[in-house]
Amino acid sequence: MHKRMLFPLLCFLVVAFTHPVYAEPQPVAQVAQETVETLQQKVEDLEAELTRLRAQEEHYQFLKEEIGKYREFIEQERNELMLFQESLWTKFITILGILASVIGFMGFKTLADVKGEIKKRAEKSMEDIEKRTEQQLEELVQESVGYVRTKVDTLRQIIERETQYRSARVIAIGTEQDLESMGLEIQLLQEKGICVTKQPHPVCNLARQLERGEVDIVLYRYHPQESDQDPAFRQILETLCQSMRQVPLLVYAPSVHVVGGDKLALNDYPLHNFANTAATLVGNLYTLTHIFSKGVMKNDGPPVP
Incomplete structure (x- = not known):
């Protein structure tokens, strides 16, 4: 019996002394340090897990609240839709009744x-x-x-x-010399389309032309001679005043003035005007032709402005 118990005892001793604890014994402080570190790691792991679980719980709570709000919104929209349908149906029935x-x-x-x-x-x-x-x-x-x-x-x-x-039928009356000196003025008038007929006053028969209606405007080249008067001018004025058909008289007097008896005689004939330069001559005669031309006088007065 002792031999039978000896063999297991030997095996136990061999195994025990060959175990790392007994083979290489470690200090107690080192073992305690490792145990503490292990426990700290486990504690940190547990805290991390707890934090993760709390985050999941907060997320779940947020989702739960959002789902609740969404359900309330859906319910509100559903109620409004039902109210709209009821109102629409009521209006349809009303219109249908009115139509019927x-x-x-x-x-x-x-x-x-x-x-x-x-x-x-x-x-x-x-x-x-x-x-x-x-x-x-x-x-x-x-x-x-x-x-x-x-x-x-x-x-x-x-x-x-x-x-x-x-x-317009315009006749220019004056001495031959005076009419010849009006070459520039006559040219300017012709460029404007105004035709002027020269008639020296010794051979001019103004009374007959007025009687026949052959004159629209009279242009007289004023040239005083004795005592600053022009005898021919007086004759022209007398003829115009005695005529049944009065036409305008344009007195062209460059560098001189009509004074004395000629001025008084001219005042007795209201249809007169003056020109003392080539420019005023062309401008005044151009205006008179628009008022007293043959075509205008044949119609009912001056042209429409």
Whole structure:
């Protein structure tokens, strides 16, 4: 029996002394340090896990609140939609009732009657619209035609006014020498389209020309001789005053003035004007031709401005 117990005892001793604890014994402080570090690591792991679980719980709580708000929103929208549908249905029923009442009031019994009446009224409305459109179009055309006719007449009068002065019959009276000295003035007038006929006063028969209506404007070259008077000028004024057909008299007196008896005689003839330079001569005569030309005097007065 002792031999049987000896073998296991030997095996136990061999195993025990060959174990690392007994083979390489470690200090107690080192073992304690390792144990503490292990425990600290486990504590840190547990704290991290706890933090993660808390974060998950907060996230879950946030999702729970959002889901609750979304459910409230859906419920509110559903209620509003139901209210809108009820209101729409109520309006539809009301309109349908009104339409049925109107149809019944009009005495329609079938849908065909309704369609026929609608078609008939639509055709009548179209006819009324066509008539009004044609009437308005006719009024617009008449108004446009009247406007165009007025503009054409005005334009025609303007054209006539601008062209009739060319037909003005102007005679220039004076001595041959004075008329020859007016070469520049006559040229300027011709460039403006005004034709001037020279007539020396000794051979001029102004009375006969006035009687026949052959003169529209008289241009006299004033040239005083004795005592600052012009005897021929007095004769021209007397002829104009005695004529039944009075025409304007333009007195051209460069570098001199009409004074004395000539001035008094001239005042007795109201249709007169003066010019003392070539520029005033052309300007005044150009104005007179627009008023007293043959075409204008033949019509009813001066041209339309």
